[in-house]
Amino acid sequence: xxxxxxxxLRRIREGESAARQALYERCLPLLTRWAHGRxxxxxxxxxxxxxxxxxxxxxxxxxxxxxxxxGSGSFLAYLRQILLNEVRAELRRRQRGVTKVDIExxxxxxxxxxxxxxxxxxxxxxxxxxALAALDRRDxxxxxxxxxxxxxxxxxxxxxxxxxxxxxxxxxxxxxVVADRIAAHQE
Amino acid sequence: MSTVIDKQxxxxxxxxxxxxxxxxxxxxxxxxxxxxxxxxxxxxLLDDIANAYRANVDAPAPQNSDVLFRWGGxxxxxxxGEGSYGEVWRAYDPWLGRYVALKLFRRASSGGLDEARRxxxxxxxxxxxxxxxxxxxxxTGLWSELIEGRTLADTVAAEGAFSREEALRVGRDLAQAxxxxxxxxxxxxxxxxxxxxxxxxxxxxxxxFGAGGDERLFASRxxxxxxxxxxxxxxxxxxxxxxxxxxxxxxxxLFFLLSGKLPYSATDAAALREQQRAGDRLxxxxxxPELDVAxxxxxxxxxxxxxxxxxxxxxxxxxxxxxxxxxxxxxxRRMSIVALAAAGAALVAVAALALWPRLAPPTWENSVRFxxxxxxxxxxxxANSTLRVGDRLRLSLRSSRDAWVxxxxxxxxxxxxxxxPLVNGMQNPLHGGAxxxxxxxxxxxxxxxxxxxxxxxxxVVISSLAPLxxxxxxxxxxxxxxxxxxxxxxxxxVNAPAVQVRGEHLRRVLSVLDADHVRVWxxxxxxxx
Numbered sequence: 078x079x080x081x082x083x084x085x086l087r088r089i090r091e092g093e094s095a096a097r098q099a100l101y102e103r104c105l106p107l108l109t110r111w112a113h114g115r116x117x118x119x120x121x122x123x124x125x126x127x128x129x130x131x132x133x134x135x136x137x138x139x140x141x142x143x144x145x146x147x148g149s150g151s152f153l154a155y156l157r158q159i160l161l162n163e164v165r166a167e168l169r170r171r172q173r174g175v176t177k178v179d180i181e182x183x184x185x186x187x188x189x190x191x192x193x194x195x196x197x198x199x200x201x202x203x204x205x206x207x208a209l210a211a212l213d214r215r216d217x218x219x220x221x222x223x224x225x226x227x228x229x230x231x232x233x234x235x236x237x238x239x240x241x242x243x244x245x246x247x248x249x250x251x252x253x254v255v256a257d258r259i260a261a262h263q264e
Numbered sequence: 265m266s267t268v269i270d271k272q273x274x275x276x277x278x279x280x281x282x283x284x285x286x287x288x289x290x291x292x293x294x295x296x297x298x299x300x301x302x303x304x305x306x307x308x309l310l311d312d313i314a315n316a317y318r319a320n321v322d323a324p325a326p327q328n329s330d331v332l333f334r335w336g337g338x339x340x341x342x343x344x345g346e347g348s349y350g351e352v353w354r355a356y357d358p359w360l361g362r363y364v365a366l367k368l369f370r371r372a373s374s375g376g377l378d379e380a381r382r383x384x385x386x387x388x389x390x391x392x393x394x395x396x397x398x399x400x401x402x403x404t405g406l407w408s409e410l411i412e413g414r415t416l417a418d419t420v421a422a423e424g425a426f427s428r429e430e431a432l433r434v435g436r437d438l439a440q441a442x443x444x445x446x447x448x449x450x451x452x453x454x455x456x457x458x459x460x461x462x463x464x465x466x467x468x469x470x471x472x473f474g475a476g477g478d479e480r481l482f483a484s485r486x487x488x489x490x491x492x493x494x495x496x497x498x499x500x501x502x503x504x505x506x507x508x509x510x511x512x513x514x515x516x517x518l519f520f521l522l523s524g525k526l527p528y529s530a531t532d533a534a535a536l537r538e539q540q541r542a543g544d545r546l547x548x549x550x551x552x553p554e555l556d557v558a559x560x561x562x563x564x565x566x567x568x569x570x571x572x573x574x575x576x577x578x579x580x581x582x583x584x585x586x587x588x589x590x591x592x593x594x595x596x597r598r599m600s601i602v603a604l605a606a607a608g609a610a611l612v613a614v615a616a617l618a619l620w621p622r623l624a625p626p627t628w629e630n631s632v633r634f635x636x637x638x639x640x641x642x643x644x645x646x647a648n649s650t651l652r653v654g655d656r657l658r659l660s661l662r663s664s665r666d667a668w669v670x671x672x673x674x675x676x677x678x679x680x681x682x683x684x685p686l687v688n689g690m691q692n693p694l695h696g697g698a699x700x701x702x703x704x705x706x707x708x709x710x711x712x713x714x715x716x717x718x719x720x721x722x723x724v725v726i727s728s729l730a731p732l733x734x735x736x737x738x739x740x741x742x743x744x745x746x747x748x749x750x751x752x753x754x755x756x757x758v759n760a761p762a763v764q765v766r767g768e769h770l771r772r773v774l775s776v777l778d779a780d781h782v783r784v785w786x787x788x789x790x791x792x793x
Contacts, residue, residue, distance in 0.1 A: 114317050196312065196360065196393070223286060249279070249282045260303070
């Protein structure tokens with residue numbers, strides 16, 4: 078990852094198709110990994126998840142004006158939000174479809190939960206999501222890129238135009254802010 | 265008198281913790297939970313979030329040749345153990361991308377599955393995380409996180425009884441875990457050393473909810489499958505398992521961790537109930553005499569025969585144990601009414617008693633005696649008797665006339681406390697005539713407890729035939745003792761030369777007592793070593 082996303086986006090807007098492909102290749106693995114953690118169990122089939130990510134990404138790249146209209150900020154965080162909306166829509170579709178439960182074959186854990194939700198717990202994940210949503214955009218992006226996408230400080234540095242050490246410091250500070258928010262909600 | 269956690273240390277520890285989460289490196293949870301238990305929960309959440317996303321790429325799948333059989337989507341590799349309910353296997357969950365513990369029950373049953381689903385929504389670092397539950401191929405199973413470590417029963421067998429701090433940590437973590445379980449409307453039902461794991465790294469995990477269930481269901485089912493030795497009298501008499509019985513079992517577990525023994529020797533229910541009725545049991549204070557009274561008292565209160573005498577909730581117990589674990593801070597002083605000396609196990613306290621006969625009406629007779637609370641009743645503390653940290657003291661005061669009485673205390677660090685009158689309780693003036701017991705009266709359980717907070721403590725007892733507004737004004741800025749219920753003790757009181765009060769606050773108080781209808785007694789307690 079040597080060219081910042083911001084630069085690729087500018088080149089895409091200028092009509093450079095190679096830039097579009099480069100951005101697609103950059104975002105796809107990050108979003109795919111993220112989606113595998115957040116898709117509800119009934120939709121956890123790997124092919125389904127990959128399809129969802131690919132389609133979402135292609136559509137987002139085709140409608141960059143929506144991203145611009147949404148204000149600046151990280152394109153990755155923008156994509157994460159679109160995917161999260163897709164996941165929730167998928168969940169609603171699944172819930173509407175449930176009419177009968179066969180106890181012999183049904184996996185009886187809460188099937189609507191994702192891997193991350195299963196590991197972290199529904200209420201706790203909700204508390205995190207709420208606190209994250211209340212942060213300013215810059216802090217949100219830093220946390221999403223580091224914790225959720227697992228990007229290195231170098232990679233984040235390219236996105237936000239900062240040195241890795243500075244990124245580390247900012248991520249740490251953002252974590253402190255989100256922790257305070259979570260604690261405030263819990264009181 | 266105390267070690268107050270330095271704010272800079274706390275901020276530094278928190279900064280390190282956030283950096284570790286950002287970097288994806290291990291955290292010093294033990295230190296953090298001691299210095300800042302409030303933030304520890306939130307940090308655990310952020311760490312779990314980071315680890316959950318990380319798990320999606322780090323998971324190594326097993327080789328097909330290692331798979332013994334498949335149950336649902338799980339690849340089962342190795343049998344880990346067997347119990348009355350069935351078998352526990354090590355299995356790989358490809359969806360979660362990690363190894364799990366799979367508990368397969370002996371026969372298929374839909375009973376309890378709803379409960380397991382609720383358990384699957386519970387998340388606390390000291391509660392085993394249940395990932396799912398289902399029926400496949402005619403077998404009911406439940407899969408959960410896989411804990412690498414050993415049970416507390418095995419730990420005690422291998423390493424002996426726990427230290428005070430170790431046991432407190434375990435107690436605090438389990439009390440907090442039970443609080444979460446109870447808040448979800450569940451009871452555990454079988455808290456015991458065999459059902460708690462200590463993970464390598466120190467994390468304490470409460471497992472095996474096999475005997476537990478919905479609290480309301482238990483009220484009707486009266487289903488008992490827990491281990492008899494951890495069951496309280498009311499449950500052996502037929503009452504359902506509930507919050508109070510979970511707290512009782514946790515008390516038993518703490519007793520076991522601290523002593524390697526359970527209070528009752530009987531193993532079958534009938535003999536156990538007989539021993540409970542007869543009070544034929546071991547006491548923690550006899551097995552671990554060096555333990556502080558507050559901790560002993562907390563454990564003993566959990567295993568009180570009467571459930572009403574136990575802590576009202578697991579949350580309350582957790583808070584109590586957290587306070588005992590934390591380094592004594594200024595605020596903790598208010599919990600025990602009096603803090604006396606000493607760091608050593610065998611505290612020797614030297615009390616010097618000097619009566620200051622000030623000018624007083626000849627018809628006014630006054631006497632003061634310090635008493636030690638013992639099982640058989642209050643016993644006067646004679647010269648050269650022994651005191652220890654944990655002693656509970658009272659004051660017997662006899663005044664022939666109504667009197668305004670004050671008991672004041674100051675420690676070596678200059679912390680001054682009004683020990684009497686209490687904020688809530690007997691108030692001045694006290695009626696003359698019969699002997700009075702302070703701080704709460706003869707029928708009260710209140711006493712001043714000897715704790716190990718300071719190198720020297722000074723006491724002043726003031727009795728006056730008239731109100732002392734100048735004194736009241738002086739005391740307005742002092743901290744007030746609050747009632748605390750504690751227990752036991754041992755050390756030494758010996759005669760010493762006439763006391764010279766050194767505490768600045770007490771000296772100032774004494775300086776305002778210029779009335780001729782006042783008597784003052786002064787005491788100093790210092791530890792010899």
